Amino acid sequence: MPTHYRRDGDVALLEIDNPPVNALDLRVRAGLEAGLRRAADDPAVMAVVLCGARACFPAGADINEIASGAAFHSPILLELQAQMEALGKPIVAAIEGAALGGGFELALTCHGRIAAPEARVGLPEVKLGLIPGSGGTQRFTRLAGPAATLEALTSGAQLPAARALAIGLIDAIAPDTVRAAVQWARRLAGGEPLPALARAREDKLAVPEPDLFAAFRAAHARAFRGQLAPWRIVDAIEAACTRPALEGFQLERQWYLECRESPQCKALMHVFHAERAARRVPQAGPQVAPLPIERVGVVGAGTMGAGIAVCFANAGIDVTLLDVSREAVALGLERVGALYGESVERGKLSGEQAEAARARIRGAVEYSALGDVDMAVEAVFEDPALKCQVFERLDRSTPPRAILASNTSTLDIDRLAARTTRPQQVVGTHFFSPAHVMKLMENVRGRASSPQTLATVMALARRLGKIAVLAGNCDGFIGNRMLQYYGAEAERLLEEGATPEQIDGVVEAFGFAMGPLAMRDLAGNDVGWAIRRNRALPADERWSPILERMAAQGRLGRKSGRGFYLYEGRERRSDPQVLALICAVSRELGIERRELGEAEILARLLHPLINEGAKLLAEGIAARAGDIDVVYIHGYGFPAYKGGPMYWAEQEGLAKVIDTLEQLAPSHGARWGPCAHLRAAAARGGWECLTRR
Numbered sequence: 001m002p003t004h005y006r007r008d009g010d011v012a013l014l015e016i017d018n019p020p021v022n023a024l025d026l027r028v029r030a031g032l033e034a035g036l037r038r039a040a041d042d043p044a045v046m047a048v049v050l051c052g053a054r055a056c057f058p059a060g061a062d063i064n065e066i067a068s069g070a071a072f073h074s075p076i077l078l079e080l081q082a083q084m085e086a087l088g089k090p091i092v093a094a095i096e097g098a099a100l101g102g103g104f105e106l107a108l109t110c111h112g113r114i115a116a117p118e119a120r121v122g123l124p125e126v127k128l129g130l131i132p133g134s135g136g137t138q139r140f141t142r143l144a145g146p147a148a149t150l151e152a153l154t155s156g157a158q159l160p161a162a163r164a165l166a167i168g169l170i171d172a173i174a175p176d177t178v179r180a181a182v183q184w185a186r187r188l189a190g191g192e193p194l195p196a197l198a199r200a201r202e203d204k205l206a207v208p209e210p211d212l213f214a215a216f217r218a219a220h221a222r223a224f225r226g227q228l229a230p231w232r233i234v235d236a237i238e239a240a241c242t243r244p245a246l247e248g249f250q251l252e253r254q255w256y257l258e259c260r261e262s263p264q265c266k267a268l269m270h271v272f273h274a275e276r277a278a279r280r281v282p283q284a285g286p287q288v289a290p291l292p293i294e295r296v297g298v299v300g301a302g303t304m305g306a307g308i309a310v311c312f313a314n315a316g317i318d319v320t321l322l323d324v325s326r327e328a329v330a331l332g333l334e335r336v337g338a339l340y341g342e343s344v345e346r347g348k349l350s351g352e353q354a355e356a357a358r359a360r361i362r363g364a365v366e367y368s369a370l371g372d373v374d375m376a377v378e379a380v381f382e383d384p385a386l387k388c389q390v391f392e393r394l395d396r397s398t399p400p401r402a403i404l405a406s407n408t409s410t411l412d413i414d415r416l417a418a419r420t421t422r423p424q425q426v427v428g429t430h431f432f433s434p435a436h437v438m439k440l441m442e443n444v445r446g447r448a449s450s451p452q453t454l455a456t457v458m459a460l461a462r463r464l465g466k467i468a469v470l471a472g473n474c475d476g477f478i479g480n481r482m483l484q485y486y487g488a489e490a491e492r493l494l495e496e497g498a499t500p501e502q503i504d505g506v507v508e509a510f511g512f513a514m515g516p517l518a519m520r521d522l523a524g525n526d527v528g529w530a531i532r533r534n535r536a537l538p539a540d541e542r543w544s545p546i547l548e549r550m551a552a553q554g555r556l557g558r559k560s561g562r563g564f565y566l567y568e569g570r571e572r573r574s575d576p577q578v579l580a581l582i583c584a585v586s587r588e589l590g591i592e593r594r595e596l597g598e599a600e601i602l603a604r605l606l607h608p609l610i611n612e613g614a615k616l617l618a619e620g621i622a623a624r625a626g627d628i629d630v631v632y633i634h635g636y637g638f639p640a641y642k643g644g645p646m647y648w649a650e651q652e653g654l655a656k657v658i659d660t661l662e663q664l665a666p667s668h669g670a671r672w673g674p675c676a677h678l679r680a681a682a683a684r685g686g687w688e689c690l691t692r693r
């Protein structure tokens with residue numbers, strides 16, 4: 001049975017036991033209903049404690065039930081909550097592990113909550129395009145007040161127990177949590193004043209500043225643009241403060257149902273499943289145990305090396321950060337210090353946490369310092385000859401067991417592996433910039449990479465808090481190979497008549513974090529040009545000269561204060577000289593500039609991604625369409641609520657995607673022709689037929 005009923009004297013313990021995370025599926029809900037009834041009917045039971053088996057309070061509803069509709073089969077959560085509030089006996093939640101989503105909504109319905117010191121609580125529904133639908137927005141606001149609730153629910157954050165206590169969500173923290181909850185429940189039954197149910201509380205509902213909600217909406221307008229759920233969460237919290245209680249609860253439910261039916265919710269559910277599927281590596285089944293990684297070397301203490309060192313140190317791994325000279329190492333360690341300074345300033349780490357992590361990173365100039373590492377990550381300049389030399393030295397200086405990884409964005413992993421005596425332990429670990437912030441880790445499988453090497457880097461990603469995708473080895477892997485034509489198309493659009501503002505505006509309105517030209521400025525136009533210069537192009541292709549000219553004129557992007565835009569701090573402004581440069585290119589190429597509409601701009605940027613994505617699937621570079629979506633969402637700012645480029649294409653209809661490509665091909669070149677794999681997928685109803693297992 002997924003719920004257990006036990007007695008501890010006059011207290012009934014209702015324990016939820018539904019591995020792995022005690023999700024509240026129909027069987028659990030039925031068990032809870034029966035347990036609550038039994039506790040109500042038994043005159044010897046004076047109070048009830050709700051807890052989870054294996055030190056884990058329910059971490060949410062069953063996601064598959066939300067999608068299938070089974071979450072609506074009686075008893076639904078709302079019915080259980082009504083039963084709890086009408087029990088007539090004190091009921092206390094003992095929270096260990098993570099009480100999230102529906103699980104935390106259940107806890108919020110109790111008279112009180114006691115949490116373990118390391119417990120986390122939260123309502124992360126927004127991440128699935130939902131709002132809490134079982135009174136979560138209303139009860140949370142009544143306990144914590146509107147300001148803290150707005151922050152917590154629109155971000156979906158998991159709050160540590162200490163924070164939950166500070167804002168009033170829980171009543172106490174106790175290491176022996178269940179026992180403490182039983183004792184408190186017993187005292188409550190024995191006459192200690194019973195805390196008011198959250199539903200009945202009004203003392204925290206006063207809005208501290210009259211324009212709290214208007215100001216919050218204005219401050220988050222950009223972050224929430226295009227999305228439904230975060231706005232509805234704000235509406236529901238406002239309703240808790242301004243409407244009669246019953247109406248607030250009803251509105252929340254109505255908005256929950258609205259969100260649940262939205263395409264955004266379906267897209268985010270797809271992303272949720274795709275992220276989990278990406279962990280499964282066909283070449284390394286669950287029987288392959290990852291190697292333990294406790295000490296790593298990072299070679300190259302530049303932008304990426306410093307960020308990668310911070311990722312490892314934050315996960316408790318010792319790092320030796322190596323560069324060519326004492327000065328370069330000192331600079332790298334300075335970068336590390338600055339990253340920790342930022343983390344403390346932003347409240348991501350406490351001063352002590354930052355100090356402890358930073359102390360795990362030491363600098364070195366001699367490769368002999370890497371004599372005891374379990375793994376080395378190379379992050380030197382993107383120069384194939386230099387990387388080959390570094391791999392030869394790593395092979396000589398690290399223990400034979402060590403894995404040798406490259407952070408290259410585009411280069412051939414097999415070429416690096418060939419310089420070593422252990423190609424089976426060579427792999428790509430492509431971090432994104434800034435490495436300590438960006439969630440994606442695109443791991444790259446070389447021809448000889450062993451299942452254990454792959455299992456190790458996939459497990460490592462999880463330990464670093466990253467979302468990993470395994471890509472095959474080709475120029476640019478998944479992400480940068482697709483990006484190549486997307487970036488090139490942005491420049492073609494500029495040549496034909498669009499402006500940087502127009503292009504970035506369209507892409508950002510679609511939901512991308514940043515348009516293609518703003519992204520170029522962030523990465524550096526010199527870097528973009530250098531990468532492009534090294535690449536072979538099909539004979540019928542040409543690169544636009546715009547990027548080269550930008551680099552030649554010192555318009556490097558953010559780092560030089562000017563690129564496609566002028567920068568002052570984080571603000572970007574238009575630069576008329578850029579338009580002049582673009583118009584000059586159009587003239588030289590004999591292109592008559594014209595007005596381009598939003599629809600054309602968007603179509604011409606998104607469709608090359610999809611056509612290339614189909615080729616990646618067919619070549620086995622990406623195992624699943626969902627892997628490509630995960631790469632684009634977490635590495636390139638594609639809006640998660642649109643599900644990623646491949647999901648988006650399926651929603652549009654692959655036949656329509658083919659039509660658009662065919663319409664564009666005659667005037668824009670052969671690369672627009674829909675590839676055979678895209679046609680095959682369209683004929684067979686979706687990407688599934690190209691999936692590798």
Ligand code: NAD
Pocket residue numbers: 299300301302303304305322323324328379380381382383386390407408409410430431432433523
């Ligand atoms: P960077 O120029 O900031 O740093 C490179 C560092 O490598 C420098 O400190 C340099 O002194 C050091 N170095 C050079 N030769 C060395 C050697 N023989 N031994 C030890 N150190 C040496 O470069 P970066 O932006 O950090 O990029 C590093 C790698 O990461 C490249 O392969 C790049 O393609 C990849 N990458 C970069 C980004 C990005 O956005 N910057 C993103 C993903 C991947």
